[in-house]
Amino acid sequence: MNKTNIDIQSLLRDHIRSMTPYSSARDEFEDVSKENIFLDANENPFGTATGEPYNRYPDPYQRAVKAKLSPIKNIPADHIFLGNGSDEPIDLLFRAFVEPQKDNVIILPPTYGMYKVSADLNNVEVREVALTADLDLDVEGILGKVDENTKIIFVCSPNNPTGGAVSSEKIEQLLSGFEGLVIVDEAYIDFSSQPSFISKLSEYNNLIVLQTFSKAWGMAGLRLGMMFASPEIIKVFNTIKPPYNINQLTQEKALEALDNVEKVEDMVDKLLKERTRLEEALDKMPFVKNRYPSDANFILIQVEEADKMYDELVEKGIVIRNRSKVLLCDQGLRISIGTEEENNRFLEEFSRLG
Numbered sequence: 001m002n003k004t005n006i007d008i009q010s011l012l013r014d015h016i017r018s019m020t021p022y023s024s025a026r027d028e029f030e031d032v033s034k035e036n037i038f039l040d041a042n043e044n045p046f047g048t049a050t051g052e053p054y055n056r057y058p059d060p061y062q063r064a065v066k067a068k069l070s071p072i073k074n075i076p077a078d079h080i081f082l083g084n085g086s087d088e089p090i091d092l093l094f095r096a097f098v099e100p101q102k103d104n105v106i107i108l109p110p111t112y113g114m115y116k117v118s119a120d121l122n123n124v125e126v127r128e129v130a131l132t133a134d135l136d137l138d139v140e141g142i143l144g145k146v147d148e149n150t151k152i153i154f155v156c157s158p159n160n161p162t163g164g165a166v167s168s169e170k171i172e173q174l175l176s177g178f179e180g181l182v183i184v185d186e187a188y189i190d191f192s193s194q195p196s197f198i199s200k201l202s203e204y205n206n207l208i209v210l211q212t213f214s215k216a217w218g219m220a221g222l223r224l225g226m227m228f229a230s231p232e233i234i235k236v237f238n239t240i241k242p243p244y245n246i247n248q249l250t251q252e253k254a255l256e257a258l259d260n261v262e263k264v265e266d267m268v269d270k271l272l273k274e275r276t277r278l279e280e281a282l283d284k285m286p287f288v289k290n291r292y293p294s295d296a297n298f299i300l301i302q303v304e305e306a307d308k309m310y311d312e313l314v315e316k317g318i319v320i321r322n323r324s325k326v327l328l329c330d331q332g333l334r335i336s337i338g339t340e341e342e343n344n345r346f347l348e349e350f351s352r353l354g
Ligand SMILES: Cc1ncc(COP(=O)(O)O)c(C=O)c1O
Pocket: 084, 085, 086, 087, 088, 112, 156, 159, 160, 185, 187, 188, 211, 212, 213, 214, 220, 223, 224, 225
């Protein structure tokens, strides 16, 4: 059932609506399976200096990866866009939909920093509506900030840096109450008990879901982000993206990982057990004033002297993230869940700081 029917074309920036994409050699002649002689892309026929087969341009649309990802995410391949990390689709969202010095976007601090960085880079006004004291969405406040030039609301759930998921009902209230795009960034969804919003794409045509291979999939170094949206939006992204945005090696490694989903599930299980163990240990430390519930692979705590504790841990060779200057995270320290040994070292050193 369609709960929203937003005119996506009218949200696009004018020049994007009429844009012709770059036509690459692999767009014009797609079939690389036959024994053809390829003299069309000015590649080097010999291969790399190391003898590896990376002399050919990769599939611009990563069809094999999307075909494997589609049943795992339970969404047709034409609803998937892959980016160089999630940061690429975040930037492309601005370039496609948000007119610099005219349009605006809404972010909900404390939240992931790249939405504002991308907005600043694209010379776009950012409106901020803080999460409520219990770290949920202030739907009324958010909708109150919307005007006719508001194009995007960025929701991060589970949220970075606080760790908790926000209420699904409230995200749906935004989707149906806002005539623009709602981005639900689910970078940490594999660690959450909440279901993904991917299943809501058939109901809301203004919904865009972001996920990444950088967290549960353990592939941050390869840079692969996922965006799920209507085929209409995916088509726009395919028009404006750099032609070969996902390199061959990343595509190959993603295909291997997608054949080993159970290993990812194992890692997530281990990390969740470690998360519980860390939570229980932190709760026993008298100098930990507050621990936020986590749906992610990190825990945010509040202490008395965050800067001092952060520096002392660094001196011991343990690096966590000092979030003490971030809104609603006063004296906050964010700890990523490591291996059992890493977490033991952290607990040992941290408990001595009290
Ligand atoms: C909420 C959120 N979204 C996206 C990202 C970035 O993901 P990627 O590595 O795919 O660019 C992060 C990274 O920390 C994040 O916390």
